[in-house]
Amino acid sequence: MFVTSAFAQESAPAVEGGHTGTEGDTHSGTGVPAEAHGVFPPFDPATFPSQLVWLAITFGLFYLFLKKVVMPRVGGIIDVRNDRITQDLDQAARLKGEADAAVAAYEQELAEAKTKANAIGQQANDAAKAEAEAARKKVEAALDQKLGEAEARISTIKANAMKEVGTIAEDTASAIVEALVGGKASKAEIAAAVKSVAR
Incomplete structure (x- = not known):
């Protein structure tokens, strides 16, 4: 394992009382020099190699977790959804x-029904x-027959x-002759006179 210099300095035994050498060289109880105490460890160039190693290990584990666990599940869900969508599309097309x-068929039956x-x-x-x-011919025939009968009767x-x-004309003429002349005319003469007037 990599051990940083800061960790090594931190693990050094501290002198009882918290002071070694000149006052102000080290902090009390830590044994870390004052100038190294102000650097944030992730930004310390001395810790980069160990950080890179742990980053590679973490990334590799995360990659394996994604590849072996997450991606198969996501792929299975996507496949199930694709199958379902395909089935739905096939059913919709059917x-x-x-x-x-x-x-x-309805339009054909409607056209046949109209025909x-x-x-x-x-x-x-x-x-x-x-x-x-x-009926008109029958009525006309009946009317013609009735018209013929009516004409015959007429x-x-x-x-x-x-x-x-x-x-009546002969009787009237005979009566007129008797009234005017005072004598009777023969029926033959009266009939001839009436016929001549009727013509």
Whole structure:
């Protein structure tokens, strides 16, 4: 081991009474010269070799402690975190892929549903148009039939009315002739006169 000169001086036997030689050469009870007592030991050049040795030993022990104890634990923690982050990223990518697939399937189903809805709407529209057209034709046929029947009835009524008008006109003309002339005209003459007027 290294022994410094200050330590050697300090371990020298002290003279009883605390004074040796001239007064003021040494401090009482220490045996250390007065001029060496004021230097801080870490700053004393005489202690540098021992300090360097202990620094190397301490650094080596600290390095071994870091290498054998601390770094494996830190490395293990980092590896565990890396594995966990990798797993989380893989799971996130898998979930993203599933979500994208679900969105694509939803969009495809939505497009198919829109197409089916448009087809159903078009079919319903065509069916409604066909039903309306059939109903319109049926109503028009019924109206045409009723119109024909009404025209036939009107023709019959008109014919009957014209017959009655002719009879009424003949009776009226006969009555007028009797009132004006005072005599009776024959029915043939009256009918001929009414027919000539009707034309």
